[in-house]
Amino acid sequence: MCNRQTVDVRNVLRYGLRHTDPVPREHRMTSSPALSDATDATPATDGGRRRSPGVVIALCFVAIVFDGYDLVVYGAIVPDLLAYTEWGMTPVDTGRVGSLALLGMLFGALSIGYLTDVVGRRKVMLASVAVFSVLMLASALAPSPFWFGTFRFLAGLGLGGVIPTAIALTVEYSRPERRNTNNALMFSGYAVGGIASALAALALLDTVGFRGMLALGALPLVTVVPLLFWLLPESPSYLAAQGRHAEAAELRRTYGLPDPAVAKDGPAPAGDRLATLVRGRWLVATVLFCLAGIAGQTLIYGLSTWLPQLMVVAGYSVDSSLAFLLTVNVGAVVGVVVSSYAADRFGPRPVTVVSFTAAGVALVLMGTGLASLPVMFALVAVVGFGSIGAQILVNGFVATYYPDTSRASALGITLGLGRLGAILAIYGGGVLVAAELGDLVNFAVWALAAALGVAALLAVPRRSTLS
Numbered sequence: 001m002c003n004r005q006t007v008d009v010r011n012v013l014r015y016g017l018r019h020t021d022p023v024p025r026e027h028r029m030t031s032s033p034a035l036s037d038a039t040d041a042t043p044a045t046d047g048g049r050r051r052s053p054g055v056v057i058a059l060c061f062v063a064i065v066f067d068g069y070d071l072v073v074y075g076a077i078v079p080d081l082l083a084y085t086e087w088g089m090t091p092v093d094t095g096r097v098g099s100l101a102l103l104g105m106l107f108g109a110l111s112i113g114y115l116t117d118v119v120g121r122r123k124v125m126l127a128s129v130a131v132f133s134v135l136m137l138a139s140a141l142a143p144s145p146f147w148f149g150t151f152r153f154l155a156g157l158g159l160g161g162v163i164p165t166a167i168a169l170t171v172e173y174s175r176p177e178r179r180n181t182n183n184a185l186m187f188s189g190y191a192v193g194g195i196a197s198a199l200a201a202l203a204l205l206d207t208v209g210f211r212g213m214l215a216l217g218a219l220p221l222v223t224v225v226p227l228l229f230w231l232l233p234e235s236p237s238y239l240a241a242q243g244r245h246a247e248a249a250e251l252r253r254t255y256g257l258p259d260p261a262v263a264k265d266g267p268a269p270a271g272d273r274l275a276t277l278v279r280g281r282w283l284v285a286t287v288l289f290c291l292a293g294i295a296g297q298t299l300i301y302g303l304s305t306w307l308p309q310l311m312v313v314a315g316y317s318v319d320s321s322l323a324f325l326l327t328v329n330v331g332a333v334v335g336v337v338v339s340s341y342a343a344d345r346f347g348p349r350p351v352t353v354v355s356f357t358a359a360g361v362a363l364v365l366m367g368t369g370l371a372s373l374p375v376m377f378a379l380v381a382v383v384g385f386g387s388i389g390a391q392i393l394v395n396g397f398v399a400t401y402y403p404d405t406s407r408a409s410a411l412g413i414t415l416g417l418g419r420l421g422a423i424l425a426i427y428g429g430g431v432l433v434a435a436e437l438g439d440l441v442n443f444a445v446w447a448l449a450a451a452l453g454v455a456a457l458l459a460v461p462r463r464s465t466l467s
Contacts, residue, residue: 053173053255057182059232060166061189062224063129067162068193069200070136070155070217072329074098075305076201076322077210079312084210087145091309095430097149098305101156102297102422108160109416116165116408121235125165126228129220131158136217160419163187163395164411171399171407172235173255180348183396184340191336191388194304194329202322237404277402277410281461286413288456289398292352293418295453296391299359302425302446303328303387306433307380314369314439327377328384335385336392348397352390353454359386360450367443390453401463421449 081087081094089097108128116124135155142148167183174182197213205213236257239248252259277286307328311321335355343351362382365371371379395411402410432442 056173064189065193066220068190072194072197080210091430091433095427098426099423100153104153104156105160106419108157112412128161133221140214180343180396181340187392191329191332198326290417291456293414294421295449297418298421298425298449299387301422306429331381331384332388335389352393355390356450356453360447363447367440
């Protein structure tokens with residue numbers, strides 16, 4: 001009896017099955033193996049009842065909310081960092097330190113495709129959220145600019161793993177006709193995190209300072225990580241690639257997912273998984289997607305970091321500048337809800353091109369100084385839609401463009417190399433502010449990134465022409 005109960009517990013951990021559910025003969029346990037696979041199996045499925053894939057998408061959304069908070073909060077605290085006399089940081093210093101987190105994200109994102117194929121997306125998501133939470137707390141306690149930058153870099157390693165993993169899981173747990181919409185809704189959590197960051201700064205920055213704002217980024221360690229551990233299932237495609245077909249089939253049955261054709265020969269070598277990305281016209285597509293990612297992340301991280309300071313330079317108060325930061329993210333959320341539906345109906349390419357174009361035009365108009373305050377807020381909202389919103393659509397385009405076996409690697413590479421734009425934007429934004437070139441240059445220069453995004457996406461080969 002004792003042995004039977006032990007087997008049942010293991011079956012729950014490995015397959016989500018109770019003792020009354022059939023277990024494939026090849027996976028029945030006759031010995032006592034260690035429970036090393038417990039963390040990459042799905043939670044129990046409650047007697048075989050269906051579960052909604054919306055649970056997976058909601059978990060990814062929550063993880064992205066804190067991801068967005070941890071990144072956008074840096075822009076909110078830049079004025080406070082510049083005013084912190086003990087460190088004596090200049091705009092160039094804050095740009096350099098801010099870019100270190102993005103450098104960490106570059107390395108984290110580039111390695112994520114390989115790691116998810118080796119250990120699974122569930123473990124990577126858990127580890128990534130835990131790492132960036134702990135390092136955000138360490139950043140809040142940093143004794144000097146050197147350690148502050150070091151902890152920001154290490155936090156970036158964890159942050160770099162969250163976004164591509166969340167996108168890959170969301171796409172896999174969505175019906176084909178809902179992939180762009182679900183991915184956009186999930187990734188709108190980034191903008192929600194930005195909204196939370198701006199609201200928290202307006203309410204708390206004067207009281208808790210930049211250290212308190214950073215410390216709030218550690219909350220996922222005690223809120224999100226437990227939810228992920230108990231509720232987040234593994235990727236069926238990862239399980240199938242590892243030769244664990246019974247577990248993959250059980251997950252698809254539980255979550256009502258289609259049963260795609262999968263290889264029966266075990267995990268594909270890493271070289272084969274990456275070959276799709278660099279073969280023939282696939283290579284052209286990969287390079288162009290990377291350019292689009294660079295453009296999108298230049299807009300997102302440049303403006304998220306420097307918009308408050310640019311608005312201060314343009315003559316607005318600190319509180320007003322934070323309100324503009326809030327408006328960017330509100331515009332992104334509202335715009336993404338509309339554009340994601342349009343992307344599923346008309347395809348992601350035309351909708352993303354329109355988004356980039358709208359952001360570029362709005363930035364030029366902001367730099368003219370002719371807009372009234374209400375019009376300026378409207379333009380900032382359009383910039384949010386065309387920067388954050390455009391990058392969300394680019395991510396969805398990549399996720400639906402590549403085959404299942406290459407999706408995580410494609411997202412990791414495009415998001416990882418896209419961090420080059422983010423690093424340039426954050427560091428270059430400090431140089432731009434220090435140069436005092438005037439409002440038109442301060443805003444219009446970012447429109448160049450939008451133009452790059454438009455050109456890259458228009459040139460991506462159509463999927464039907466690839467072999």
